Amino acid sequence: PQVGCWAGLSGASSIIFTVSARAATLDSMLVFVTTLAMLVFVVGGMAKQEKTGVTKGSLVADRTEAPEPTSFRWPYALLFYALLGIAVLIKGPVGVALPVLAIGLFLAIVRRSRQAETASDASSDGRRTGRLIAVARVFSPGNVFHTAWQLRPITAVVVVAAIAVPWYVLVGLRTEGLFLQQFFGEENLGRALKPMQGHSGPFFYYIPAILIGFFPWSVFLGPSLIEATRRIRQRREWSVESIFALCWLAVFVGLWSIPSTKLPHYVLTAYPALALLTAVFVDAWIAEPARMNRWWMRNATLTMIVVGLGMVIALPIIAAIYLPGQWTLGLVGLILLVGGGWAFVSAERGHPRRAMATFAVTAVAFL
Numbered sequence: 001p002q003v004g005c006w007a008g009l010s011g012a013s014s015i016i017f018t019v020s021a022r023a024a025t026l027d028s029m030l031v032f033v034t035t036l037a038m039l040v041f042v043v044g045g046m047a048k049q050e051k052t053g054v055t056k057g058s059l060v061a062d063r064t065e066a067p068e069p070t071s072f073r074w075p076y077a078l079l080f081y082a083l084l085g086i087a088v089l090i091k092g093p094v095g096v097a098l099p100v101l102a103i104g105l106f107l108a109i110v111r112r113s114r115q116a117e118t119a120s121d122a123s124s125d126g127r128r129t130g131r132l133i134a135v136a137r138v139f140s141p142g143n144v145f146h147t148a149w150q151l152r153p154i155t156a157v158v159v160v161a162a163i164a165v166p167w168y169v170l171v172g173l174r175t176e177g178l179f180l181q182q183f184f185g186e187e188n189l190g191r192a193l194k195p196m197q198g199h200s201g202p203f204f205y206y207i208p209a210i211l212i213g214f215f216p217w218s219v220f221l222g223p224s225l226i227e228a229t230r231r232i233r234q235r236r237e238w239s240v241e242s243i244f245a246l247c248w249l250a251v252f253v254g255l256w257s258i259p260s261t262k263l264p265h266y267v268l269t270a271y272p273a274l275a276l277l278t279a280v281f282v283d284a285w286i287a288e289p290a291r292m293n294r295w296w297m298r299n300a301t302l303t304m305i306v307v308g309l310g311m312v313i314a315l316p317i318i319a320a321i322y323l324p325g326q327w328t329l330g331l332v333g334l335i336l337l338v339g340g341g342w343a344f345v346s347a348e349r350g351h352p353r354r355a356m357a358t359f360a361v362t363a364v365a366f367l
Contacts (some may be wrong), residue, residue, distance in 0.1 A: 005165035016213030044076020085163030308336025
């Protein structure tokens with residue numbers, strides 16, 4: 001529950017969510033149905049397995065229960081693909097492709113990890129070679145086929161087609177094919193092949209885009225990803241969930257980095273995964289502050305203070321040039337200055353919960 005609370009706070013009080021919620025686009029709806037579909041998979045495609053007498057090397061070694069991929073129960077699969085059918089109506093083929101690929105990658109990784117526990121894939125001899133072999137086996141034809149079949153592809157095709165195809169056929173008939181040509185030819189394929197309306201960028205475009213779009217919570221992004229990686233390597237609590245969130249993040253951001261046309265809100269559906277990873281880190285830091293590097297919190301709060309100071313100085317100058325009479329915009333930076341300062345002091349005095357509460361209130365007030 002605590003992780004869920006922090007995830008909700010960090011997601012809802014980030015810049016890109018506020019901008020997208022006020023924009024004349026369907027991205028907020030896409031985030032809703034995609035995230036809900038991910039939840040349906042977790043409920044209907046994962047099961048809590050008792051872990052009694054856990055041996056060394058198991059995926060989760062310090063937990064009485066751990067989520068385990070199970071057969072995707074048909075009612076949940078039906079609801080899952082119905083939601084993705086709505087996503088196809090909203091955004092086109094990527095509405096179903098990205099969630100399925102993310103979950104498929106997760107299942108493939110976890111399945112190979114489970115097999116490695118009972119086999120001798122990662123023996124003490126040649127450990128690095130064993131890891132490379134394990135990674136290669138994740139993408140082996142047999143593992144890929146088993147994973148794809150586990151996701152009920154026939155149900156996927158039937159349900160998604162039943163929801164999306166009738167509308168596309170109807171709108172195609174009503175517009176004499178013009179809508180289909182523009183939507184699939186220009187808005188989907190065209191944007192992938194060449195920059196549209198000057199919206200281009202390098203392959204790493206979404207790294208700075210996320211640092212700005214997820215602000216102010218992006219100050220925890222580095223530590224959150226480092227901790228998630230350590231959690232998986234050490235097979236600590238939340239390791240399976242961290243794999244799931246990282247697969248979600250990697251597929252959505254990685255595949256959107258390939259098309260030539262790039263806009264910050266294209267990866268909006270990956271932000272719930274960012275929020276979950278951040279929330280796990282925040283919750284762990286509150287529970288065990290001594291285990292975390294003190295410089296992480298110092299760097300996070302100092303970054304907020306520096307950004308606030310920069311806004312106080314820069315925004316009145318920018319406003320004088322482009323928005324005469326709106327110099328008061330710079331006062332928004334004072335919220336970050338005061339809030340970041342108080343969070344810094346609270347953290348240094350050993351009050352992590354107060355520091356994070358201050359940070360959350362500052363984020364909401366700033367937005």
